[in-house]
Amino acid sequence: MLTYAIKRSLLALLILFVVMLAMYAMVFLVPGDPASIALGPRATPELKQQLIERMGLDQPILSQVYHFFYNAVTGDLGYDVWSKRPVLAEILEAFPYTFLLGVVALAWALILGVFLGCAAVIYRGTPMDRILGILSVSMISVPSFVVAIYALLIFAVWLRWLPAIGAGEIGDPWSQFKAIIMPAFAVGISWVGYLARMVRASMLEVMGANHIRTARAFGLSERRVVFKHALRVAIIPTISIVAVGFGSILSSAVFVETVFSRPGIGTLITSAVLKRNYPVVMGTVLVMTAFYLIVVTLADLLIARLDPRVRDVLRS
Amino acid sequence: MSEAILRIENLSIGYDAGICQIHALRSATLEAHAGEVIGIVGESGCGKSTLAAAIINLLAPNAIINSGSIYYQGTDIFSLNKDAQRKLRGQDIAMVFQDPMTTFNPVLTLGDQLIDFQQHLEGVSISEKRIRATNLLARVGIPDPSLCMKRFPHELSGGMRQRASIAAALLMQPNVLVADEPTTALDVTMEAQIIHLLRELRSDYQGAIIVVTHHLGVVAELCDRVYVMYAGQVVEQGLVDDIYHAPKHPYTSALIACDPAHFEEHTPILPTIAGRLPDLMNPPQGCSFAARCVLANELCRTTVPPWVKISQTQSALCHKASQ
Numbered sequence: 001m002l003t004y005a006i007k008r009s010l011l012a013l014l015i016l017f018v019v020m021l022a023m024y025a026m027v028f029l030v031p032g033d034p035a036s037i038a039l040g041p042r043a044t045p046e047l048k049q050q051l052i053e054r055m056g057l058d059q060p061i062l063s064q065v066y067h068f069f070y071n072a073v074t075g076d077l078g079y080d081v082w083s084k085r086p087v088l089a090e091i092l093e094a095f096p097y098t099f100l101l102g103v104v105a106l107a108w109a110l111i112l113g114v115f116l117g118c119a120a121v122i123y124r125g126t127p128m129d130r131i132l133g134i135l136s137v138s139m140i141s142v143p144s145f146v147v148a149i150y151a152l153l154i155f156a157v158w159l160r161w162l163p164a165i166g167a168g169e170i171g172d173p174w175s176q177f178k179a180i181i182m183p184a185f186a187v188g189i190s191w192v193g194y195l196a197r198m199v200r201a202s203m204l205e206v207m208g209a210n211h212i213r214t215a216r217a218f219g220l221s222e223r224r225v226v227f228k229h230a231l232r233v234a235i236i237p238t239i240s241i242v243a244v245g246f247g248s249i250l251s252s253a254v255f256v257e258t259v260f261s262r263p264g265i266g267t268l269i270t271s272a273v274l275k276r277n278y279p280v281v282m283g284t285v286l287v288m289t290a291f292y293l294i295v296v297t298l299a300d301l302l303i304a305r306l307d308p309r310v311r312d313v314l315r316s
Numbered sequence: 317m318s319e320a321i322l323r324i325e326n327l328s329i330g331y332d333a334g335i336c337q338i339h340a341l342r343s344a345t346l347e348a349h350a351g352e353v354i355g356i357v358g359e360s361g362c363g364k365s366t367l368a369a370a371i372i373n374l375l376a377p378n379a380i381i382n383s384g385s386i387y388y389q390g391t392d393i394f395s396l397n398k399d400a401q402r403k404l405r406g407q408d409i410a411m412v413f414q415d416p417m418t419t420f421n422p423v424l425t426l427g428d429q430l431i432d433f434q435q436h437l438e439g440v441s442i443s444e445k446r447i448r449a450t451n452l453l454a455r456v457g458i459p460d461p462s463l464c465m466k467r468f469p470h471e472l473s474g475g476m477r478q479r480a481s482i483a484a485a486l487l488m489q490p491n492v493l494v495a496d497e498p499t500t501a502l503d504v505t506m507e508a509q510i511i512h513l514l515r516e517l518r519s520d521y522q523g524a525i526i527v528v529t530h531h532l533g534v535v536a537e538l539c540d541r542v543y544v545m546y547a548g549q550v551v552e553q554g555l556v557d558d559i560y561h562a563p564k565h566p567y568t569s570a571l572i573a574c575d576p577a578h579f580e581e582h583t584p585i586l587p588t589i590a591g592r593l594p595d596l597m598n599p600p601q602g603c604s605f606a607a608r609c610v611l612a613n614e615l616c617r618t619t620v621p622p623w624v625k626i627s628q629t630q631s632a633l634c635h636k637a638s639q
Contacts, residue, residue: 210418218406218433
């Protein structure tokens, strides 16, 4: 198990390195250099040159990459070109908002999705199953930004129950809670449908297994068979899906934080890209990739924990 | 004889296959008394497993009960509601399944499962349930049962798992124990051990044991009475000795003739019963074995054979049985 954990972590580091290289390549392929955008069209070449030197853009790309990694390892992600603040501090400021959004969104999606999936299995073949199927597929297919905008219209503009923008007052949990409801709803809704379908499919496979027949042969109630015996097996593939989902919250965060004007990683990275604020873009991507890899690695370890067969394969 | 614990009367079960029905079980009648071991033998597809599934009330969703009933201690179990049927399972009627590799849940420890299977026991604490399960594992010959309780199914050998599933079936002290091909998935050594275990359990077990198998040797070693099945019908029934030494139904005779255990000389080709099972979507008009039977005549092909009583304990479903 420990060897496995170490192996997975080393693999994660390698992936992180490759992602950063790809990121570096992509940033330099985007047209427009930061100096011209920062200084506007009427800037003198001298001023531009000065800024380029300050940002280290005149150095060979490989040396830039080397410096970036060297600094990143020591915890220095560089400075925001415009605000002159350390990038790490900006990310750490924004990260908790996105993290909280991700946790809340996936938590409700997971609970409701698994529950609906199990319900569909219990009522398989009945109209209830079909209704749940239609519901799940609609939840998957409606784009989240549509949900976000309509939620905003209904609950913030018409009914005025929830705040339209922001993340709530700092130090006021109630207002923060009210502010997170709609974004978490918008991010989570497609996951509800997705998880419900996933759980239903893997549950149906498990329900045909002999050990489920055994559990039934001992007179266990259908509910107990589904929730204890079948779910324990069927939840395992769902865990990896949820991990991927949690990692990809970044992409959902970009739109949802924009729609709801919520502070967070998404807002940070959108504005940084628009302003060619390279250190911030690089730092954000690095942190989010690292975060994603941590979650996926943890999920792999959790699966090994839940499935004794996986654990034994790893041990040998 | 005393009142049967389990009595199956005229049971006919079909499987819905869309446009038609597959008649897997046709007018099966059998009974099992306390303290006896009965065997149900027949080749693949003869309805043995359908019968076993019907006894434990776990028929596939597309199964249709066309007629007949199963009486457990005098109550028709099909007339009970779902909840009452469920409570019979495990508690009154328990089952040992064919494939010990997949009988248990792979992600729960054996102990967890054996404790969970006792959920109908009221007023018994988890630790008492654990002790009950551990004792039973010891009873079926598992060395170090308390360690075994902490193991996951894949960590045990096939023989151990089958022992554990027998222990599981005995947990609730059921009155009827159905063993569906209990030794088929095991190698010969393990098979002998499991048969030995089942024989041993007979002595202190009060209820009826029903062994479903295609293996005549298993029946001979374990059972008091046998029901021979063919194409969804019980074709002959009687005491083991009668059936083995004086079979009256041509199918039983043919089956015994094919058992390698009876060969006296080395033979390069194993004998088989010529032909194959009749189409169960449209069962034959007369005797279902007529097409493969060496004795069959026109009467056999057109008229349903009667039950011919040969002795107090033996009878056969055959026109020729009385001759």
